Amino acid sequence: MARHIVAAVDEIPPGGRRLVEADGKKIVVFNLGGEFFALLDRCPHQGSALSGGILCGLTLSDEPGKYHFSRAGEMVRCPWHNWEFDIRTGKSWFDPQRTKVRAFPAHVEAGAALVEGPYQAETFPVKIEADYVVVEV
Amino acid sequence: MNIIRPIAAPGRPAAATLGLVDCDIHPRCADLGEYRPFMTDAMWHRLTTYGIHARHGFHKGYPFPKAAPLASRRDAWGPQGQPPASDLGFVQKQFLDHYGLDIGVLNPLQPSGQGDVNDELSAALAHAVNEWQLAHWVDHDARLRASIVVPYEDAVASAAEIRKRAGDGRFCQVLLMSRTSEPLGRKRYWPIYEAAAEVGLPIGIHAFGFSGNAMTNGGWPSFYVEEVQEHATSAQAQVASFVVEGVFERFPSLKIVMIECGFGWMPSIGWRLDNNWKRLRDEVPHLKRAPSEYMREHVYVSTQPIEEPAKGEHLLDAMEWIGWDRILYASDYPHWDFDDPRIAIPSFIPAEKRAAIFGGNARNFYRL
Numbered sequence: 001m002a003r004h005i006v007a008a009v010d011e012i013p014p015g016g017r018r019l020v021e022a023d024g025k026k027i028v029v030f031n032l033g034g035e036f037f038a039l040l041d042r043c044p045h046q047g048s049a050l051s052g053g054i055l056c057g058l059t060l061s062d063e064p065g066k067y068h069f070s071r072a073g074e075m076v077r078c079p080w081h082n083w084e085f086d087i088r089t090g091k092s093w094f095d096p097q098r099t100k101v102r103a104f105p106a107h108v109e110a111g112a113a114l115v116e117g118p119y120q121a122e123t124f125p126v127k128i129e130a131d132y133v134v135v136e137v
Numbered sequence: 138m139n140i141i142r143p144i145a146a147p148g149r150p151a152a153a154t155l156g157l158v159d160c161d162i163h164p165r166c167a168d169l170g171e172y173r174p175f176m177t178d179a180m181w182h183r184l185t186t187y188g189i190h191a192r193h194g195f196h197k198g199y200p201f202p203k204a205a206p207l208a209s210r211r212d213a214w215g216p217q218g219q220p221p222a223s224d225l226g227f228v229q230k231q232f233l234d235h236y237g238l239d240i241g242v243l244n245p246l247q248p249s250g251q252g253d254v255n256d257e258l259s260a261a262l263a264h265a266v267n268e269w270q271l272a273h274w275v276d277h278d279a280r281l282r283a284s285i286v287v288p289y290e291d292a293v294a295s296a297a298e299i300r301k302r303a304g305d306g307r308f309c310q311v312l313l314m315s316r317t318s319e320p321l322g323r324k325r326y327w328p329i330y331e332a333a334a335e336v337g338l339p340i341g342i343h344a345f346g347f348s349g350n351a352m353t354n355g356g357w358p359s360f361y362v363e364e365v366q367e368h369a370t371s372a373q374a375q376v377a378s379f380v381v382e383g384v385f386e387r388f389p390s391l392k393i394v395m396i397e398c399g400f401g402w403m404p405s406i407g408w409r410l411d412n413n414w415k416r417l418r419d420e421v422p423h424l425k426r427a428p429s430e431y432m433r434e435h436v437y438v439s440t441q442p443i444e445e446p447a448k449g450e451h452l453l454d455a456m457e458w459i460g461w462d463r464i465l466y467a468s469d470y471p472h473w474d475f476d477d478p479r480i481a482i483p484s485f486i487p488a489e490k491r492a493a494i495f496g497g498n499a500r501n502f503y504r505l
Contacts, residue, residue, distance in 0.1 A: 045480075046476070046477045046480045046481060047477060047480055048210075048212075048477075049212070052211055052212045053211065054211065079210055079211035079212050080210050080211075080473060080474075080475055081473065081474060082204050082205065082473065
């Protein structure tokens with residue numbers, strides 16, 4: 001896996017997302033409260049772009065009539081058929097073992113480390129004093 | 138870096154060797170003023186003063202809120218924020234050109250006047266919507282065909298609207314909804330079928346509408362997911378009514394297509410009707426053949442939303458029963474449950490049958 005610097009951290013605020021390209025793949029990068037996650041930008045159902053989907057939480061129920069809402073903003077819904085995917089894992093809610101969108105490791109690294117590291121060259125300048133989102137593809 | 142190209146490259150299904158025909162596209166007016174040139178002063182006054190009253194008691198809007206704004210794909214708004222399928226240029230770019238459609242059938246939904254409790258307004262709006270389809274859509278893109286929107290609760294007015302369009306090749310079907318105040322086979326609706334048979338057009342029956350009754354036999358459901366599943370049962374009631382009332386005996390050239398109703402239920406009602414007809418035939422002596430024979434001669438179905446069983450052979454079995462020549466591709470663009478033609482029609486269906494579904498069957502059905 002090659003490491004790709006895809007954005008400066010402050011370009012994707014918490015709750016935000018950015019569509020990027022790395023290794024010829026379209027990848028959508030999400031910021032969940034400072035943690036970054038990267039998913040292939042293609043729904044496994046009919047191929048729509050997940051980057052155009054809304055974020056929602058997880059609505060669960062112990063029994064009919066009792067509902068719990070949690071993990072606000074951590075699920076992305078396909079903009080066509082509303083399938084729910086967990087941004088942290090890429091797994092669908094209704095069939096997590098078999099229906100999932102490919103997830104790529106993502107993390108933050110300091111510019112000072114990146115300017116020396118074995119990373120894919122990107123077309124924007126990396127500043128030593130800034131932090132960057134790195135996706136492994 | 139960060140150069141965003143369209144996610145899905147343009148292209149049509151490789152199996153569409155007999156052309157790509159979509160029998161379910163939903164154009165929308167950006168605002169009601171688009172209908173104004175096609176309405177009388179009196180009816181425009183009524184519309185703008187008293188509004189639209191669906192056959193739904195005091196309820197306004199959708200019977201159930203949709204899962205998505207305007208029930209549409211979230212990428213279906215135009216670059217200037219135009220509502221989904223309201224701007225021909227964007228529809229061409231995002232849909233017609235993108236998938237390489239040869240022919241697309243327009244099925245205008247609300248506001249279309251259909252199911253309105255006021256017969257005169259219903260007829261006036263339906264007429265305006267028909268003129269609007271030509272002026273805003275069909276006359277600007279030769280790939281598009283219009284549906285004759287009729288105020289179906291007033292069958293005489295509907296027949297008049299159908300006859301106005303006789304011989305106009307820009308229209309390819311008469312459009313009804315699946316929820317009507319009485320089952321569609323009843324005689325009060327027969328003037329519609331008489332006129333359709335006379336002008337040589339088939340009937341398209343699209344899911345939804347306003348019947349004035351609860352949408353399930355057991356009353357009002359609690360959830361939208363129940364509403365979208367219910368289309369199968371209202372479609373069953375309509376198909377059974379067409380067959381049992383003898384509509385196809387009286388109008389032997391008439392053909393109907395059930396649009397957006399699914400089709401997995403078709404074999405089941407065919408079996409049940411046949412079984413009961415053997416026992417109760419003398420109640421309906423006007424039927425000269427088993428009910429399923431009428432179904433397999435006169436009733437067509439569309440694909441979207443296609444059933445997606447875990448075992449592909451279950452889908453093949455249902456399609457086999459219906460008839461490979463009576464299944465038409467539909468996209469439902471721009472709605473949220475849209476079916477991409479390259480993916481929705483699974484590849485385990487033999488290629489020549491997919492070709493029929495994509496184009497050949499619709500060309501025969503609509504005589505395109």
